[in-house]
Amino acid sequence: MAKLKPLTELRKEHFHFSRFPTTYCPGCGIGNVLQAVTRAIDETGRPPESFTFAVGIGCYGNIGNYLDFDELRLSHGRVPAMATGLKLARPDLNVIAMMGDGDATAIGGNHLIHAARRNIDITAIILNNHTYGMTGGQYSPATRLGDYATTAPYGMLEPAFDICKLAEGAGATFVARTTTFRMVQTIDIVRRAIEHPGFALVEIDSQCPVIYGRMNRWGDAVSMLKKQNALTVTLEKAKTMTPEELKGKIVVGIFKQAVEPEFTGEYYKVINRVRRPQDAS
Amino acid sequence: MRAKPRARLMLGNEACAEGAIAAGVRFFAGYPITPATETAEVMARRLPEVGGVYIQMEDELGSLSAVVGASAGGVKAMTATSSPGFSLMQEFISSAIIGEYPLVVANVMRLGPGIGNIVASQMDVMQARWGAHGGLPMIAFCPSSVRETFELTIRAVNWSERLRTPVLLMTDGVVGHMREKVVIPEPGEIELWNRPLPAVPPEEYQCFDPGPDNVPAIPPFGGKYRVHYNAAIHDFRGVTTMADPKWCEYGVRRLAAKIEAHIDELTETHSVLMDDAEIAVFAYGPVARAAEASVRQAREMGIKAGLMRTVTLWPFPEKQVREMAKQVEVIVVPEMNLGQMVLEVERCAAGQAQIESVTRVDSMLITPKQVLDRITAVAPRRQIPWPS
Known part of the structure; x- marks a missing residue:
């Protein structure tokens, strides 16, 4: 990995700094994720204008206000479907689909698994803060069992999705999990995900200190990150642990990386085969 | 070839x-x-x-x-x-x-x-x-x-x-x-229209700048112009300004205005035998074809019937219907629903003509006879020839 660029430079190149301060709460993990994603984009060496962000609705939905990239921000949950249409129509673009846990796995769950199944070359970044932050802390499909939310005042009764297992089962060819604490690893994994020729999903476990942290007595951002790190287990280590020992842990690493036929490429092969020049008006 | x-x-x-x-x-x-x-x-x-x-x-x-x-x-x-x-x-x-x-x-x-x-x-x-x-x-x-x-x-x-x-x-x-x-x-x-493209250089460009005709010029992704599509209330840059009543009002009214400015170009109606009509049928879609047959049959019976067929449902052809309501005594509106566009016809006629709704909801096309029956029912008695 190259030497990290100073934040001032990163801001100048990829952000509308004049629009700062952001609307995010102090200590929010979205900043960490954006830093990692923009650094990863830099590291790919691909031109910034070749990247388009498809963004859903949620706290991270506002990232387009600050990011100096082309952006498609339209609707809650439909990000994988919008990104699919965009990538198919414009195979030359690098499409980054930014979603939250509620956006990607609740309202958008169906679109997510089908984008994964098609193995279309989209990089899905799921910021998992285990709650709906923007609407004030309702439970999401990624809220941990027993945790509190405004709509789970007696504790969460539904088991949480394992987003990485979901993506792997649906057919994603690159699946990884990382955390906002592990910034260096996050940059590296996001870069690999962008460079992966197929559907790549990266789940980034993130802190939400003001909403989720307060409600569940996890403390401020720093203590949340410390607790997150204490729960983190690398994939190598996880292989030596029993399912009981792994309960409640955050397993990080690349779970799957395989090259399989990519949908856009396969479709354009069909176009090349059946295209009739006389009709190509 | x-x-x-x-x-x-x-x-x-x-x-x-x-x-x-x-x-x-x-x-x-x-x-x-x-x-x-x-x-x-x-x-x-x-x-x-x-x-x-x-x-x-x-x-x-x-x-x-x-x-x-x-x-x-x-x-x-x-x-x-x-x-x-x-x-x-x-x-x-x-x-x-x-x-x-x-x-x-x-x-x-x-x-x-x-x-x-x-x-x-x-x-x-x-x-x-x-x-x-x-x-x-x-x-x-x-x-x-x-x-x-x-x-x-x-x-x-x-x-x-x-x-x-x-x-x-x-x-x-x-x-x-x-x-x-x-x-x-x-x-x-075939005449083809394409979406407007920006006329200013990238550094001066704001993606939701509406221009003189209220239609922003937004180029495709991947170029030198930065595009922020945003479905929340936004300013010219595409930055969310949903907390600002000023931008809410502006955004909603501009989106309405850009369509309303073209109502005359958008609304297309076709008239059949309307010149001297006293009874009009207002119809759209395949029902208009049945209605045309019924209007011609009514003419054969000596009833001064005519048809206005609209190609544009929305924006509703208000002007055309208002003019028609001034001319005729009755407007018959056959539809394959419980009576929907008839509400618009009533609104535009504003009491100047009697409105008759003919509905059919068995998933079959309205027949000419169905429309004709209503025309003859409402036609002034003197227009209907006695059976020979």
């Missing part, structure tokens, strides 16, 4: 697909639903032949989302569905209005509510106007024939591009599943 003859017998849904291709549509996302599926089937086969893309999505929400994605990429895009799918798409029709995505949704109407049946109706014509949350003006065309389906699909694509707004093609199971002759024009014979 051209293998296909220019005149072809075509299914209504096929004419929609061919019209779209002629209009430059190169992306179609669909989800199977009767009686609209043939459009998707033709597109799946035809689009790759012209370098375009067809994709079958996981549901109707997904199809319209994918269409939006492709449209943002700079490609002319559309989908086709039928009534239950049209309900699912309302979310993204609304989003596309404020995001200002050019796209076309063809709704081959079937009988509702719910799953209803799979034949035909005109039950979604009010939904076309009011279905998407926000209640902003819509553009919706309604063909009476297969040939007109071909032409109106092109017109729908053109208007969506010019005004950067979703346009609806409200066809139905009768026209969608009817076979008629269509003469396919040569590519150069």
Whole structure:
């Protein structure tokens, strides 16, 4: 990995700094994720204008206000479907689909698994803060069992999705999990995900200190990150642990990386085969 | 050189697909639903032949989302569905209005509510106007024939591009599943409109700057211009300003104004035997063809009947209906629903003519006799010849 660029430079190149301060709460993990994603984009060496962000609705939905990239921000949950249409129509673009846990796995769950199944070359970044932050802390499909939310005042009764297992089962060819604490690893994994020729999903476990942290007595951002790190287990280590020992842990690493036929490429092969020049008006 | 003859017998849904291709549509996302599926089937086969893309999505929400994605990429895009799918798409029709995505949704109407049946109706014509949350003006065309389906699909694509707004093609199971002759024009014979492109350099560019005609010039992704599509209330830069009542008011009124400015160009009506008419029939879609037959039969009986057929459902042809109401005594409005557009006719007639609603909701096409019966029932007695 190259030497990290100073934040001032990163801001100048990829952000509308004049629009700062952001609307995010102090200590929010979205900043960490954006830093990692923009650094990863830099590291790919691909031109910034070749990247388009498809963004859903949620706290991270506002990232387009600050990011100096082309952006498609339209609707809650439909990000994988919008990104699919965009990538198919414009195979030359690098499409980054930014979603939250509620956006990607609740309202958008169906679109997510089908984008994964098609193995279309989209990089899905799921910021998992285990709650709906923007609407004030309702439970999401990624809220941990027993945790509190405004709509789970007696504790969460539904088991949480394992987003990485979901993506792997649906057919994603690159699946990884990382955390906002592990910034260096996050940059590296996001870069690999962008460079992966197929559907790549990266789940980034993130802190939400003001909403989720307060409600569940996890403390401020720093203590949340410390607790997150204490729960983190690398994939190598996880292989030596029993399912009981792994309960409640955050397993990080690349779970799957395989090259399989990519949908856009396969479709354009069909176009090349059946295209009739006389009709190509 | 051209293998296909220019005149072809075509299914209504096929004419929609061919019209779209002629209009430059190169992306179609669909989800199977009767009686609209043939459009998707033709597109799946035809689009790759012209370098375009067809994709079958996981549901109707997904199809319209994918269409939006492709449209943002700079490609002319559309989908086709039928009534239950049209309900699912309302979310993204609304989003596309404020995001200002050019796209076309063809709704081959079937009988509702719910799953209803799979034949035909005109039950979604009010939904076309009011279905998407926000209640902003819509553009919706309604063909009476297969040939007109071909032409109106092109017109729908053109208007969506010019005004950067979703346009609806409200066809139905009768026209969608009817076979008629269509003469396919040569590519150069069709007038095509494209979305406006920025006239300023990238550093001065703001993607939602509306320009003189209230239509922002937004280039495709991937260029030097930075584009922030945003379906929340936004400023000229595309930055969310939803907490600012000023931008809310401006945003909503501008989106309405850009369509209202073109009402005269958008509304098209055809009159038959209206010059001296005392009784008018106002109809749209295939019902207008039955209505024309009934008007001619009424004339044979000595009744001064005429027809106004509207091609544009929305914006509603207010001026034309107002003028008609001044001229005639009675306006008969036959529809394959419980009476929807008749409300608009009543509103525009404003008491100047007697309004008669003729409805049919058994999923069958209204017959000329049904309309004629109403015409003779309301005709002044002196006009009806005694039986010989």
